[in-house]
Amino acid sequence: MRRAATLSDVARMAGVSLATASKAINGRDQVAPSTRARVIKAAEDLAFTPNQLARSLIEGRTGTVGLLTGDLEGRFMIPILMGAEDAFGAGQVNVFLCDARGDAIREQHHLRALLNRRVDGIIVVGRQTDARPSLGHDIPVPVVYAYAPSDDPTDVSVVPDNVAGGRLAVEHLLSTGRRRIAHISGDPSYAAAQDRAVGVNDALRTAGLELVGDVMYSNWSEHWGRAASAMLLSQHPDVDGIVCGSDQIARGALDTLRDLGKEVPDDIAVIGYDNWEVLALNSRPELTSIDANLQQLGRVAARRIFQAIDGEQTTAGVEELPVRLVIRGSTIPRR
C-alpha cells in the first residue's frame, strides 16, 4: 500500500521523457508503436493510475457533480440518483452525495465544499414537491433542482407532474366503469396533495362528474388510509372507486375494505400513488399505482446540467415530467 506511481516513474522506467509517456498513455498519435508499447508496459508494471486531480487542474473541469439532498432517508432520492448516474455514464462522471439533513447551515457547508472541489454542476433534490429556497445565482456552476422545484422561477427545476398524476388516476378508474369516485389524500400542506387533488377534480369535471364527498386529508400513512376508508364507506356506501394520495394510504384502504367484506376491484377499485413496489406488489390484490418516473427525472436533471456545462441555452423555470400508470389487480380483475 505504498504511494501510487506517477507519470515520471513510468517515463523513467520506459526510458522516455515525461511528455512522450503522457502521449503514449493517452493515445496521442505522435508516438512510435514500439515506444508506446514500452511505456504501456511500464505503466502496467507500476500499476500506474493517472492522477485525475492534476488533469482536472489543467482542464478546468473535474467530471464530478454534486448531489445535494435534504433527506437521504427519502425513497425519492435513490431513483433520482440512479437516473443521474445513468445519464452521466459510468466512470466518466462521479457523483458527490451530500446529505444536508434538512439543515440550511449544513447545506451551506456542503455547497461550499462542493464548490471548493470544483464540481462541474449541482443537482439539488428536495424531499417533497413543495418549492424550496433557491441556492441563489452567484454559483459558478449550473444548478438544477429535482423533485422539489426552486422558489426562484429563473432557476432550472425538474419535477413530476402531480396534476397529471391525479388526472391519470381518475381517468383510469373511469375507463374501468367507475362513476362514484372518492379521494383520500395525505398531508394537505404538501403541494403534492394539492396538485394531485386538482388533477382528480379536473378529470372528474371533464367527465361531467363530481367527487364523492370532500377530499379527505390527514397524513400519508396506512393508518389514515384505514381510518379514512372506514369513514368513507359509512358515509357513502355506494362509492365504487378510491383514488389514494399514496401507496401507504391505498394499502390501508385495502385492509379496511377487506375487513368490511368489500371485494376489490369488483365492488370498489383502489388506486395508489408512487408505485412503491414493496407496498404495491405485496398487497392483496396487488396495487395499481401512479409512478412518478423518478429515474427518468434524474436522467433529465443530469442532462440539463450537461447542457448548461456545454453552454447550451437551457430554459429556466419548472419543467413537469410525465408520470405513468402501472395497472395491477386493485383496479382490473386478474383473469
Next chain:
Amino acid sequence: MRRAATLSDVARMAGVSLATASKAINGRDQVAPSTRARVIKAAEDLAFTPNQLARSLIEGRTGTVGLLTGDLEGRFMIPILMGAEDAFGAGQVNVFLCDARGDAIREQHHLRALLNRRVDGIIVVGRQTDARPSLGHDIPVPVVYAYAPSDDPTDVSVVPDNVAGGRLAVEHLLSTGRRRIAHISGDPSYAAAQDRAVGVNDALRTAGLELVGDVMYSNWSEHWGRAASAMLLSQHPDVDGIVCGSDQIARGALDTLRDLGKEVPDDIAVIGYDNWEVLALNSRPELTSIDANLQQLGRVAARRIFQAIDGEQTTAGVEELPVRLVIRGSTIPRR
C-alpha cells in the same frame, strides 16, 4: 457564471504576494493583522473559493472517500451511507457514491475512476450479508467491506451479527413466556437466512427447547409469510411464537393470523427482522423487530477507513456488530 477567482486574483487585488495571500487566508500567524484583513476583504469581494484540487495535489490526500455499492435500490445502503457521512463529519470529507448495479465490469470501472480521483479510502457495501469477492490487495488506499464481508479473511469487513439477531429474537419470545416457537425464513441460499436460523436454534437449545417443525425457507416476501404461516398453523396449531426472517415475512404472517382469527400477541407472538419502519410501524399490531444498527455499521466502517489512513494498525477479518431488539405490539400487548 464566469470562472472562479484564484488566489492570484485575490493577492493582486489586495496588493500582496501570492504567498502572503495564502498565509492570510489560511490563518497562518506570520501575517500583519492589517494585511490579513485586506486579503480577506479582497477574497470576499471576489467570492474566492480555494481550489481544493490544487491543495489535494500538494497534500497528497483529497478528503474524499468512495462508496462502492452493488445496488442502490437496497434499503441497506442508505443508513450505512448516512452513518459514514456522519462519521466523516460534514464538509471535511465528501463521499463519491458509485453504483455498480451488481455488475463486476462496472465495479472495476468505478474502482478505477475512484483511484484516479485519489480517494483516501473505499467502502464497499454489499446487498446481502453473503461474502463477496475481494477487490484484492493491490489497491493503494484502505478498503473496508460493509454489510457483505469480503471473501478474503485478510480484508477488513464489518457486518451485522445475524446469529446474535436470531438468538435475540428467540430470547425475547421466551421472556414473554412463549415455548412453542417456529421460524419462517427467507431464501435459504442467503447467509443471513442460515445465520439467523443458527441463532434461533441456539437460543432454543440453550433453553432446553426445540423448534416447532423445521425452519421454513422460501423467499423474503409477504406472500411467503402468508403462505408459510397458514401451513404452520394447520400443522402445528399450538404454536405460540413465530420468528420471521424479515419484516416482510412477518407482515404476511400477521395478515394470515388475522384472517385465521388468531390474536397477536395474545395467542401468538410474531417478531420480524430488519426493523423496516414502513412495514413495522404500519402493521396491526405494530411489529417487534430486530434492528441491524446499519447507521452504526456505516459509522464503524468509516472509522476503520480513518484508522487505516492514519496508519493505525487495523485488525483484519470480519467484525460482527451487535444488533438491537425493538419491541412493539406484536410480542407484548399494549396496555
Next chain:
DNA sequence: CTGTTAGCGCTTTCAC
C-alpha cells in the same frame, strides 16, 4: 517521433 518548457492553483521553505 521525441524532449524541453511553461503552466493549471496552491502551499511551503527560505531568504530578505
Next chain:
DNA sequence: GTGAAAGCGCTAACAG
C-alpha cells in the same frame, strides 16, 4: 512580515 521560488502530477505548445 513579506515575497521569490520550487514543486505537487500532469498536459500542451513548441522546438529539435
